[in-house]
Amino acid sequence: MTTVGNSKPGILSVTNARKLNPAPIRRKAAPRLRYALTVGLFLLPSALPLLFFTIVPMVSAFWISLNQWNLVGPMKWVGLDNYARLVTDPGTQGAFLHTVYYIVGYLPLVYSGGLAIALALNTRIKGRSMLRGLYFLPVVTSWIVVALVWRWLLNPSTGIVNWLLGLIGIAGPGWWTDPAWSMPAIILASAWKDLGFVMVILLAGLQAIPEELYEAATVDGAGPWRRLFSITLPMLSPSTFFVIVLSLINGFQVFDQVYAMTGGGPNNSSQVVVQQIYDLTFRYGKAGEASALSWLLFLFILVITLIQVRGQKKWVNYA
Amino acid sequence: MRKFPRLIALNILVVVGAAVMVFPFLWALVTSISPGAGLSATPQLVPENPSLSAYAELLQRLPFVQIVLNSLILAVLTTVFQLATSSLAAYVFSRMPFKGRNAVFAVYLATMMVPLQVLVVPLFVEMKSLGLINTYLGVLLPGIASAFGVFLLRQAMNSVPTDLDQAATLDGAGHFRIFGLIVLPLVRPALATLTVFAFLNSWNSFLWPLIILRTPGMKTLPVALAGLQGQYTTQWDIVMAGSVVSVLPMLALYIFTQKYIIQGVAGTGLK
CATH class of the missing domain: 1.10.3720.10 (MetI-like)
Known part of the structure; x- marks a missing residue:
């Protein structure tokens, strides 16, 4: 019962599923792949922007902070000197x-x-x-x-x-x-x-x-x-x-x-x-x-x- | 008997306070129709020769219509994108369990805590390498997803009972249809809250458009306004006219959506 959320889809009886919150809803054909694709399709429109415009810049800000740089010329590694x-x-x-x-x-x-x-x-x-x-x-x-x-x-x-x-x-x-x-x-x-x-x-x-x-x-x-x-x-x-x-x-x-x-x-x-x-x-x-x-x-x-x-x-x- | 003076005191406090809140707006309006305001040391509480000349001058010197349109289009697009991306993600976090989902959700929440200032330099560099400096796309892109929006809508979706989903599944509906036809209509109040927040945030945003936009005609309202005061240091009637113009659309939206805004804010404090 407790592992139902990740078990084989399609075999759940409705009465069991109803006890779960949030309840998994699965379809019959090629269910796993289809399910994974749906999850991906729903998540990517927000995950990609957050990745590229928040997480990546966050990490590269740290990288930049270890360099001397005027935004145009080449970077010069200075370690923790800036700090x-x-x-x-x-x-x-x-x-x-x-x-x-x-x-x-x-x-x-x-x-x-x-x-x-x-x-x-x-x-x-x-x-x-x-x-x-x-x-x-x-x-x-x-x-x-x-x-x-x-x-x-x-x-x-x-x-x-x-x-x-x-x-x-x-x-x-x-x-x-x-x-x-x-x-x-x-x-x-x-x-x-x-x-x-x-x-x-x-x-x-x-x-x-x-x-x-x-x-x-x-x-x-x-x-x-x-x-x-x-x-x-x-x-x-x-x-x-x-x-x-x-x-x-x-x-x-x-x-x-x-x-x-x-x-x-x-x-x-x-x-x-x-x-x-x-x-x-x-x-x-x-x-x-x-x-x-x-x-x-x-x-x-x-x-x-x-x-x-x-x-x-x-x-x-x-x- | 003792209650009476206290009630009066409370009323006075609230009314005086409200006057303090409203006065700056009124004063901006009065100044904007008083030509030459800022030149005399005695303010005219009631303008002697009210005129709209400051607005005319504003229109003449700045591509003002264009600037208002810039802000409006960016705000609408940001809102539409945030509604779409946030509701899709919220549906997964509320209705589609998978291994590691909690971890992914935690990463989403963590991005809420990163201040924009930390991202400014690398984002600028990123946009530069993508050739997006001085483009609307460059202003828009970082704002198309909102972790706050995902969080808000997930909360709302979690409070929608799953019985309807079950019934729809039995009828052969897939996730797309359950999302669009059942869950979304039921979280309309939360969607309204997010709409207002997304719109106002974009309409009022300053730092990012300031950095990315260069051409005067491409600027957004707050950026153009901030530039105004440098140009017209003593022409306060023009600066105030610009302020009034930028407040009006916001005010119109606010009057109709006040309920959702205040509910949204009050709700965040209780969690």
Whole structure:
């Protein structure tokens, strides 16, 4: 019974097959070959592109990273030199630091904002689904549009944000023209764009918390804050975990908004890792170093993600 | 009695928040019809001389219709290919067991974790050796299969009971017919979710088209837009007009498919 999935096709009785899920369905004539051909025919249209446009490039990126290469001339084998150089290169270190700065600023902002709105929308508020749709709108908007619009909002001299700040007597900063404010500008725009995404994930988590828990806690005399910290947040931890893992994966790959808002400037103050990869390849013709940096970034993200998956037992509650 | 002020506070929070979400879009629209916006330090909240001149100029200086068409055709093709390749593969992973299937599926899932940035250099080289730099095919090819799509549709197909397949088999239907006539129609909601995701991803994609396309007339909307701001550093009305034009088709799609998008996203967080 258990080996039925790979045994001779065509001899299965329907009653046996029905117990299996997923059930194998076989035909009578030349069944094995025909079956294998069908499987191949169904799989190849996706397997070939994934092989040639993901797996092969992945491997060749590693090969390129062991060479010195300007994309045009011949390759020169340098072993692990590219990696060694990157680790000590101040530009790369700066890019890593700026990326970490981005994540440290972005994650608390987008999480607390998303949580506040999710909590508010999880009540019997009027127009809930329309509001949810509004909050989600920036998520589906292209990063380039968002970056351009925010560059305009945060224009130091003629932008409306600084004008509004001026109304309440605050001299607005130079935002993307000021090395000290370029990263906060990017963080602000990013949190605005992703807030709706975080909100939808958390709202789905909130809706899965059984109402009885709150009723029981209220009977026991727990106030709203107590209920938030003792019921909502612990019960929400799987969703929170998902948001954090995803934000870190995406955060280390931050690029589109940086490219369009600051291009890494001014004065390299917002240069992030992927922008560095792009510049190394297409501005400085250092494809080997760029590939090495790509691999370092990939491994770094992998390790960070694995650490989180390991560490989740300590704080994530799966009901 | 104490509940009342809290409800008001919640309402205020949500409404103010929604205003913050919508305002940048509105402001882009207002700016796009205010000629000379960006020259004065006092913003005009209501444009004094509204005009569509920025849109006219945009059309004149850029092959804008062509660029919108480029983006549209690429997005439609990507979506069609992803739907076809993903649903076929998902059917195998859901309905056609073979030795090593789990391993193959694991490889599919693993490709989801490779960031595009790692692939950029070798993909560029690959496309160069295939002579596909500065071609639409070069933009399209890496996106015709989606491991995410396979995963999404497999989940949906697994939740379709196999009783119907059995009945069809007894009637002599093969896998092709079961796939096309029974399973596919039953996973329509998941197909809709994938359609929207594939379309939006392609419509909004930036890094890859930026790298592969060179001729200005061949560029996609996001790439052309990013180029706009370099050309017109202070002409914000033109830059915003470009932004508005690129948001509109996305907005139209979003209004009708919001349900599938939000369901799809909410669902991914629960697994």
